[in-house]
Amino acid sequence: MTRKATNNAKALDAFIAAKIEIDAMLERLVALSADHFDTNPDEINWGHVGTLNHYRAKLREITDSAFREGEHTK
Structure with a gap:
């Protein structure tokens, strides 16, 4: 095989x-x-919302990069 x-x-x-x-x-x-991200829907509080928003922001960075959207738009 060649290099x-x-x-x-x-x-x-x-x-x-x-x-x-x-x-x-x-x-x-x-x-x-x-x-439900390992939570009981009847016990959701603002801490859960903050955690989920953090996850969403990280995933948005990935999807924006992968699909050339948001700040990754050319």
């Missing part, structure tokens, strides 16, 4: 490993969301 092919194979392996990790994180988030 370029070896480097591409390593890059592909690293890409797939990162994708698998992201997919696992997304599955966990979906499950946590389905469970």
Whole structure:
């Protein structure tokens, strides 16, 4: 194998490993969301709202970057 092919194979392996990790994180988030982020809906308080808004802001950064939206718009 040439050096370029070896480097591409390593890059592909690293890409797939990162994708698998992201997919696992997304599955966990979906499950946590389905469970109201491990809270009882009858006991929601402003602390829960603040935590969820923090999560939302972090996810917005990621989706804006991935979809070239928000501050990542060209």
